Amino acid sequence: MTESVIHAKGLVKQFGDLKAIDNLDLDVEQGQIYGFLGPNGCGKTTAIRMLTGLLKPTSGDINVLGLSLPKDAEKLRTQLGYMTQKFSLYSDLTVLENLKFMAALYPFKKQQKQQRIDELLHTYGLDQRVDQMAGSMSGGQRQRLALAAAVINKPKILFLDEPTSAVDPQNRRDFWETLFDLSNAGTTILVTTHYMDEAERCHRLAILESGIKRADGSPKQLMTDMQAHVVEIAGAQTRELKKQLATIDHVISATQLGAQLRVLVKKDVQDPVEFIKQQSFCQDTWQVNSVRPSLEDVFVTCTGQGRQ
Ligand SMILES: Nc1ncnc2c1ncn2[C@@H]1O[C@H](COP(=O)(O)OP(=O)(O)OP(=O)(O)O)[C@@H](O)[C@H]1O
Secondary structure (H helix, E strand, O other): OOOEEEEEEEEEEEEOOEEEEEEEEEEEEOOOEEEEEOOOOOOHHHHHHHHOOOOOOOEEEEEEOOEEEOOOHHHHHHHEEEEOOOOOOOOOOEHHHHHHHHHOOOOOOHHHHHHHHHHHHHHOOOHHHOOOEHHHOOHHHHHHHHHHHHOOOOOOEEEEEOOOOOOOHHHHHHHHHHHHHHHHOOOEEEEEEOOHHHHOOOOEEEEEEOOEEEEEEOHHHHHHOOOEEEEEEEOOOHHHHHHHHHOOOOEEEEEEEOOEEEEEEEOOOOOHHHHHHOOOOOOOOOEEEEEOOOHHHHHHHHOHHHOO
C-alpha cells in the first residue's frame, strides 16, 4: 500500500458555537491529488489551515509527513507549499521581485536560489514577464506566478485553496496539467474547490458539508456507489413536471438541463424508469431514460436536500 502522508483522526475545530470542522478523518497517499469539494463556508479553508499547522484544532490528531501537528509545525514548514485563496503576492513588486521575496523565506544558497527562480520562470511561462508588476498581470498569469511561488521550496505536499476561481476554462485546464506534472514527480497535492469539473480530475476526493465529510473516494467510485438512480425526462411542460416530481417521496431532486429534466430517484426503487412512467401525471409522449451519474449527482445525493 502507498504511504499515507497526511493523516487526520477525529479532527474538530470549534469557533464559539460553530463547529467549522466536525470529526474529520482523512488519509492522503503520497503523490495523490486529493480534493475537498464543498460549498462556501463548509470548512475547506479551516481544514487546510489545521493540516498546514497554521491553526490549532479544538481536538483530534494530525500527522503530516510523520510529524505531529500543531506541535511540530515549524519543522514541517519548509516541506510544505501553500497557495492561499486570495492573491498572496505583492501587486507592486515585479514577477522576479516576488519570487526573490518568497525564496528569501527558505535557506537557499545564492546560486541555488537564482537557479531555482530561472527554472520556475521557464516552467510557468513567466520568463518574458520578469519585470512586469504582479498587479498588472491577467488572472491566469497571476495564478501561474502564485503557483511558482508556492513551489519555490520544492514542497513534498502542496496545499491549494480554490486555485482556479479567477481563471477561464483553458487556463484551468493548463493549470491542472501542471498539477499532474507535480503529482507525477511525487508531490502530494490537496486542493479545495467548488467546481465539479475540477473535483472530477482529482485522484480522490472528500465531499464536505457544514464541516462534515459526507463522502470519500475516487470520483468513479463515488459515482458507482451513489445511493440514487439518475433518470432523464424529455417532453413538454418541464417546469410543471418538475413541481410535481418534487412532491413524490422517492424523488431526491429534479433539475432542468436545457430541454430535459434530470431526476434523482432513491436507490430502493427497483426500476426508476417504470417508476416515473407509472406516475399519474406522466404523459405517453415523454421520453424517460436511465443515464449515468455525474459527480454533481453524487454531490446532490449526499448533501443538502438530497439528505432526507
Ligand atoms: N477565525 C474564525 N472565527 C470565526 N469563524 C470562523 C473563522 N474562520 C472560519 N470561520 C467560520 O467557519 C466556517 C468555515 O469557514 P471556511 O473559511 O473554512 O469555509 P470554506 O469552505 O473555506 O469557505 P469558502 O469556500 O467560502 O472559502 C464559516 O462559517 C466561517 O465563517
